Amino acid sequence: xxxxxxxxxxxxxxxxxxxxxxxxVAALARSDLTFPEAIAKGxxxxxxxxxxxxxxxxxxxxxxxFSLGVAVLAGVVLSLLLxxxxxxxxxxLARGVSVTDAxxxxxxxxxxxxxxxxxxxSLLGAAGMEFEGYMVAVAAAMExxxxxxxxxxxxxxxxxxxxxxxxxxxxxxxxxxxxxLGAFFIGWATGERGMEExxxxxxxxxxxxxxxxLLDMGIVAGRGLRQAGGVVTPGVVAFGVxxxxxxxxxxxxxxxxxxxxxxxVAVMMTLSASASYIAVPAAMRVALPKANPALYLTLALxxxxxxxxTLGIPLYMGLAQMLTGG
Amino acid sequence: MQMHEARRVEVIIEAVMEKQVIxxxxxxGVTGFTxxxxxxxxxxxxxxxxxxNVGRASGMIAVICLIAPARLDALLEALFxxxxxxxxxxxxxxxxxxxxxxx
Numbered sequence: 173x174x175x176x177x178x179x180x181x182x183x184x185x186x187x188x189x190x191x192x193x194x195x196x197v198a199a200l201a202r203s204d205l206t207f208p209e210a211i212a213k214g215x216x217x218x219x220x221x222x223x224x225x226x227x228x229x230x231x232x233x234x235x236x237x238f239s240l241g242v243a244v245l246a247g248v249v250l251s252l253l254l255x256x257x258x259x260x261x262x263x264x265l266a267r268g269v270s271v272t273d274a275x276x277x278x279x280x281x282x283x284x285x286x287x288x289x290x291x292x293x294s295l296l297g298a299a300g301m302e303f304e305g306y307m308v309a310v311a312a313a314m315e316x317x318x319x320x321x322x323x324x325x326x327x328x329x330x331x332x333x334x335x336x337x338x339x340x341x342x343x344x345x346x347x348x349x350x351x352x353l354g355a356f357f358i359g360w361a362t363g364e365r366g367m368e369e370x371x372x373x374x375x376x377x378x379x380x381x382x383x384x385x386l387l388d389m390g391i392v393a394g395r396g397l398r399q400a401g402g403v404v405t406p407g408v409v410a411f412g413v414x415x416x417x418x419x420x421x422x423x424x425x426x427x428x429x430x431x432x433x434x435x436x437v438a439v440m441m442t443l444s445a446s447a448s449y450i451a452v453p454a455a456m457r458v459a460l461p462k463a464n465p466a467l468y469l470t471l472a473l474x475x476x477x478x479x480x481x482t483l484g485i486p487l488y489m490g491l492a493q494m495l496t497g498g
Numbered sequence: 499m500q501m502h503e504a505r506r507v508e509v510i511i512e513a514v515m516e517k518q519v520i521x522x523x524x525x526x527g528v529t530g531f532t533x534x535x536x537x538x539x540x541x542x543x544x545x546x547x548x549x550x551n552v553g554r555a556s557g558m559i560a561v562i563c564l565i566a567p568a569r570l571d572a573l574l575e576a577l578f579x580x581x582x583x584x585x586x587x588x589x590x591x592x593x594x595x596x597x598x599x600x601x
Contacts, residue, residue, distance in 0.1 A: 206549045209557075216552045338518060392550045399544055453555030457514045461583040465555060466544055 176490030183295055183486045191383040192481055195390020200398060207388040215385040216287075216450075217351060222374035222381075223290050223308060224352040228359025229367040230305025236360075239430065240306040243440075246426045247310040248317050250444055254422060255282035255321035258415055265414070266407030269467070271329035275322045276456045276463035280472045281415050282318025283448035284311055286348060287389060288477060292442040292485045294382060296435050299489060303435030311443055312353050316343045318448075319455045326460055339459050346451050386481075393473045400470040408467070412475030416445035420488050428495065437492035438485075445484055447472035502598035505570050506562065509577065510536060511586035513557035518580045523563060526576040530600070531563035543585045558586070564593065566601050 183189060198205045207215075231240070255278035262274045269277070289311050296303055323335055359366060397404070423444030427437030449472040456463055509519055516533065523531055536558040538547030548557050565573060570590065581588060595601060 206547075209548045209551055212550050212552050342514065388550045388552075395547075395550075401544070450553035450555075454514050454553055457512050457555050457584075461585075469556065 175493065176487055179299065179486035179490050180483060182298070184482060186295065186298065187383050188291055188294060188379070188386055189481060192386040192390040192393075192478070195387040195392075196394040196478065197390075199391045199394025202398075206391060207384075212385075212388050215381055215388070216348070218381055219290050219378075219385060220286065220348055220351045221355045222378050223286075223293065224355030225359035225367070225370060225374055227305045227308025228356040228361070229363060230359075231356075232360050232363035234305060236306065239304070240309065243304070243306060243310050243430055243432070244313045246430055246440075247314040247443070250422055250426055251282045251284075251314040251317035252321050253282070254419055254444060255279055255318050255325065257418060257422070258282065258411075259322075259325050261415055261418065262408075262411050265411045266405055268405070269408070270331070272326055272331035272460060272463045273467050275326035275329065275331060276460050277411075277468045277471055278325055279318050279322025279456060280447040280449070280452045280468050281419060281476075282314075282321055283316070283452045284314045284443045285446035285448055285472070285477060285480075286311060286352065286450065287385065288442055288446035288480050288485075289439070290382060291386070291481055292439055292488075294379060295485055296438060296489065301433075301435040301438065301489065301493070303433060303439045307436060307439045307443075308352065308356050310440070312349055312356070314443055315349055315448065315451050319343050319452060319459070322452075322456070323459055332460070332462065334459055339455060342455050342458050343451070346454065348450055389473070389477070393477060396466075396470050397474040400466055400474065403464065403467045403470055404474075408471060409475060412471045413479050416447070416476050416480055416484055420445040420484065424488075424491065424495070427492070432496075434489075434492045434496040437496055438489045441488035441492060442480065442485055445476075445480055445488065447476045449473045449477065499596065501594040501596065502601075503567060504564050504593050504595040504598070504601055505567055506564050506591040506593045507570070507573060508589045508591070509561040509581070509586065510539075510558055510588075511561070511581065512584055513554045513559045515580060515584055515586075516559055516561075519561050519577070522576040522580045523561070523573070526573040527569065528563050528565055528573060531561055534560040534562065536560050541585065541587070564595055564601055566598070
């Protein structure tokens with residue numbers, strides 16, 4: 173317990189978290205601090221490129237084996253399964269939420285937040301906890317299957333939903349996935365030599381860019397919370413905090429069964445606990461336009477993301493260390 | 499200068515629907531159009547801004563085209579299934595153009 177509290181204390185005072193808090197407070201106080209869309213997207217592309225490349229280079233360094241495929245498969249299964257849990261939990265905790273909204277929210281919680289993943293890997297690095305480089309591929313694999321589960325839930329509940337070629341293109345070829353996986357494979361193919369060539373660009377400036385990006389995320393989250401209005405009921409807030417813990421428990425079980433390192437288990441827990449706010453919201457706007465975007469964006473970005481960033485990740489790191497003996 | 503009657507159709511819709519709107523325009527035989535980014539706004543679904551956003555879920559675009567009046571019904575019929583249930587506004591304005599053969 174002391175270890176978890178110590179990690180939480182260190183985490184809360186890290187620049188990454190403090191910049192997120194700054195953005196959140198600035199937006200809630202109605203400051204005009206804002207990032208142009210192009211800069212926000214540019215920073216997002218940089219982070220995806222850096223984390224993908226580093227993951228691929230790490231796999232090239234340590235070698236790929238059977239465990240990579242099994243971990244990716246476990247990620248796909250978790251992504252398919254977690255929306256079913258999220259759907260049931262939301263319908264219990266917030267009874268006024270419609271089937272359409274619950275299905276859309278469920279899709280977000282089965283998928284992952286790549287920025288939460290990046291923040292977790294940064295905090296793991298600061299704590300000296302290594303993790304398997306192929307977790308980047310697991311993160312990419314967990315993005316899309318949840319959308320299929322969410323649409324199945326919506327169709328089963330008579331809420332409509334459509335799966336056509338436009339949606340599949342939106343899911344499988346969205347820029348985040350293409351860049352993350354592309355950088356991963358390039359990092360894997362070029363290995364140590366490639367890493368040496370791009371390290372000055374993706375290693376030293378990484379945390380600074382991450383701080384700026386989280387400042388932007390804080391602003392967007394704060395703005396969303398300010399405008400969320402009636403969607404933020406006590407039941408919805410409870411779901412936004414309880415669901416990541418439930419997801420993390422599934423991730424913990426999967427990580428332990430797979431025999432991942434302490435860092436790997438913490439990453440698997442973080443991925444399972446996080447909720448998408450880039451890929452899935454776009455897919456839901458195409459496939460389930462009747463679902464209320466204010467609900468799923470507020471939940472994913474305004475409640476679960478800050479929870480994971482401040483308290484969740486240190487908790488997952490502490491539990492992973494304790495249960496793996498790492 | 500000879501002016502000709504035309505219709506200006508403006509579709510403000512979610513950015514994720516851009517491909518579908520363009521497909522509907524082409525199905526209706528409209529090959530000339532302009533797509534503009536929209537800074538922000540407010541409507542039944544609340545207030546929004548493009549600033550700081552990374553994903554396309556909360557962004558909007560404006561698609562503008564000028565067409566001959568006789569083609570308006572076919573265009574609106576092609577657009578309607580795309581717009582259905584999505585956040586957005588469609589407006590049609592009477593306008594005048596030069597070089598009618600281009601529309």
